[in-house]
Amino acid sequence: MTQSSPNSQQFIEEQEPQTVLESLSKHSPEIESLIECLRKSDIYYLFMRDRQLFNWLDFQRESRANGYVVAVSCADLRKACQFYRLRYVRKRGTLHTIPMPVVYAQVQQPGTPTDLFLAILSELSNPFTGVCQLKLLRNRTWMTLSYYNVSVLIIGNAHYLTYQSFNELVEITRHLKISVIPVGSLYLHEILTRQSKKYTDVANTFLDWHEFSSFQK
Template identity: 45%
Template sequence: MSQSSEPIKEPEELRRSSKQQPETKQSDNAEPKPTTQESGQQQSQSSLQAEIERIGRIDPYIGLQRDTDLFTSLDKWRDLRICSRVTSVDRLGLSKALDYYTKQRIKRRGGLLQVPAPVVYIEVEQHCRPTDLFLLILSFLSNPLDFGPLRDLRSRTWGTFKAYGVKILIVNNAEWLSLAALNELVRIFEKTKISVILTGSLYLNDNFNPNSLKKKKYINIHNTFLKYYEFSLLSQPDTATVIQEWEISGLRWSKPLNLAMDTDIVKVLHDASQGQLRPLYENLREIAAWKLNNSRVQINPQNISKALGICSKPISKYTDI
């Protein structure tokens, strides 16, 4: 989302209504017109609602050391032609990092991918069969020939990989891949020597456990994706950095909340989000909206806790279940 650098009015300015002006006398038959005070109140409420909706859209990418560490590993696997799995409980943080990594390494012009395109990044949205997998890849590569039987889609995809100079294929939400789709990815690696990276939730690892008799058919897949990387959760200092950058690049109020300046507030927000980006962003949006409606209330840990209300903590590891 593109952001303007111009600061946004603080809550007091948004809530301020126009001063009441003398009413003009109307004829008995004329429809009563809203007074200046009523018009000002309506404009104030409209401005408040517009600001709340803008706050709801604040969703920036904020680079952290954990992202840099992931990018270093991805580059290494790409150059050495190694397959790997990347998992995280922080799904939003991982998705944003992968999207940023991809956009920094490819170029598009008018919606078309420019050659060379070393990175292909797709997100699986539902149970994914081989046909669905190849259609997602061809769509990312801007290949209009996304039709035909499976064998045509397969050969077209492999040929496009070669023509575009693809070196690494990243598949997010990989826990949705069917066994047949996973086997297609193994064949892509074996035939094209392109690194295939599967990313998703911790549940992804369960799909690769060949110890169960029912999972013996996964042995070849397990042996292909032996490398494993866990994308870390936000540390408390990371949380403070995200809060500060969220205010600067997203909220942009002329009188900032300065939440990151209070270590106790950072601790409250870190504890409430358990190191995950999505609940942290949700809490920050809720605090900003609460401040709009309580402009004179002091910002402190107690009031921040009240603003967040009663909610469950997100689960950050299997032992929490």
């Protein structure tokens, strides 16, 4: 995944976003145009929902607690997580500086453990991302997360993850003592609240959750 340098991004904090949007209809062309502009722009407007998400993530990171985040718009949630990462991560040339407290890795389908580990290693610019044996990928991922002194691991598109991949996340947080935060669509909430013995360990690991709200009128 291509990373953006903090120097190339502009953060704008909007103290009262409601005053801008309240006068517009929820489905009006004006608000749809504004939302689309925000999604495509490199300028990041920090609305109330972003501050709430960032505060929640800060608390999870500082307390080394796990949890998950769901949203109607995965695109909005992805952008928010990317900018949250930029608050804490710096690069020197093509290399990340250490420590690297926040990692955001986006998983692709079908969401197997191999897909999970490759996404994490790719985000960390690890040169061994071509390794295919699961045991080697697992060991390399654990070692790399420890090397960069990661405090919180955020996994995007977590609704794609298989049962085996969720178990890998459980093992990561148990062995490395870091906060693990799967984020994804509303379906993720259904997965992690299933009344099933099979998912008991996974559900008990990710009890706390946060909903990243949609833009409101």
